[in-house]
Amino acid sequence: MMNARVPDGAEFLTAVYEIDGPASTAQMMAERICFDQTIEAEADLLPHVLQSEIVGQVQNLQQTAGGRYEATIRFRGELLSGDCADLLNVLFGTSSLRGDVRLLSFTMTDGLLSSWQGPRFGLERIRQILAVRTRPLLCGVLKPLGRTATELAELAAQLVEGEVDLIKDDQSLVNQRWSPFEERVSRCAEAIDDRSRRRGRPCLYFAHVSGASETMRKRAARARALGATGLLIAPGLTGFDAMRSLSSDESLNLPLLSHPAFLGASVGSERGGVAPGVLYGLLPRLAGADLTIYPAFGAGYPMSQQDCLSIAQRCRESWEALHPTMPAVGGRIGPERLSELRTVLGSDLAFIVGSRIQKDSEGIPAALREFHRAMRD
Numbered sequence: 001m002m003n004a005r006v007p008d009g010a011e012f013l014t015a016v017y018e019i020d021g022p023a024s025t026a027q028m029m030a031e032r033i034c035f036d037q038t039i040e041a042e043a044d045l046l047p048h049v050l051q052s053e054i055v056g057q058v059q060n061l062q063q064t065a066g067g068r069y070e071a072t073i074r075f076r077g078e079l080l081s082g083d084c085a086d087l088l089n090v091l092f093g094t095s096s097l098r099g100d101v102r103l104l105s106f107t108m109t110d111g112l113l114s115s116w117q118g119p120r121f122g123l124e125r126i127r128q129i130l131a132v133r134t135r136p137l138l139c140g141v142l143k144p145l146g147r148t149a150t151e152l153a154e155l156a157a158q159l160v161e162g163e164v165d166l167i168k169d170d171q172s173l174v175n176q177r178w179s180p181f182e183e184r185v186s187r188c189a190e191a192i193d194d195r196s197r198r199r200g201r202p203c204l205y206f207a208h209v210s211g212a213s214e215t216m217r218k219r220a221a222r223a224r225a226l227g228a229t230g231l232l233i234a235p236g237l238t239g240f241d242a243m244r245s246l247s248s249d250e251s252l253n254l255p256l257l258s259h260p261a262f263l264g265a266s267v268g269s270e271r272g273g274v275a276p277g278v279l280y281g282l283l284p285r286l287a288g289a290d291l292t293i294y295p296a297f298g299a300g301y302p303m304s305q306q307d308c309l310s311i312a313q314r315c316r317e318s319w320e321a322l323h324p325t326m327p328a329v330g331g332r333i334g335p336e337r338l339s340e341l342r343t344v345l346g347s348d349l350a351f352i353v354g355s356r357i358q359k360d361s362e363g364i365p366a367a368l369r370e371f372h373r374a375m376r377d
Helices: 023-036 048-054 084-092 122-130 149-161 181-199 213-225 240-247 276-287 305-316 335-345 364-376
Strands: 012-019 057-063 069-076 102-108 137-142 166-169 204-208 230-233 256-258 291-295 326-330 350-353
Touching (some): 084 240, 084 276, 213 230, 276 305, 305 326
Parallel strands (some): 137 166, 137 350
Antiparallel strands (some): 057 069
């Protein structure tokens, strides 16, 4: 992703929106967005000399193939304080309420982007840790809710035996009586470490730590102390700033896996909401996700093949100093879909394998061997 360079040293956030036509209507809406996303007031309430410094400016307006229009709007960097909350508010705060405006993408000039660390590890470092150079990764899921910590640890051991590269808690696992947080993380981390040593290569374990701000910080620190080698966070529930704070925490120094729970509510319809490439790609990457989960096309979710591809591209494309994020697709994926998904999305991705493999009559390790065979074909 190339970020515009501004010769006079000023810094800008540039966003692209899709809006309704015809041209005259699109022009009025683009100008409305400029005000809504800055002062959220009528023009005559702000002196004209200040409008050029504060209100967004329409840079381009062009018709799309679908008969709508793409409006490129530039906002002054001084509007931002460096938090995810500020960024989201300027990008799509008030305009998100309209229902017929869609946020397609955004870029920042280098000075603004330099304050964002992005993924601490990133795609390449995750591959190095796991000693997996080129093939897609396999991520097993500890589920369903209701199993004891001992049962989940036994499941984790079977997943490692089946040669998964990553294991994550299901996002439903928090601190319920069936499987208290500390007992679950401790037992699962121990089982994963033991089986990983036996097979001779590591398997990262992402413990789910989402919760209220203070609770999440405590869970993250405790998970690390108990042996977790990664953290699972749902930024749709906690906020992107919460994920960013854990990514930048030197005392944790763990890779982060972003889960899409509740984010789907922001995708909206084809006419409104946030484009999947932004919601599951750009934003998690900017906030520090080393891997980001999203639904695969053809898996029963309203995700097209192009949506999925756009997310993968946003995760992996060049973005100044930010490491690439590894896209991770899920949705009851079976081995029969791996070739198609790999052809469309490439090999730098992870496949999430959950409940389906638990139903295999041959057992979990055997079911996972089918996935590995499919990836070799």
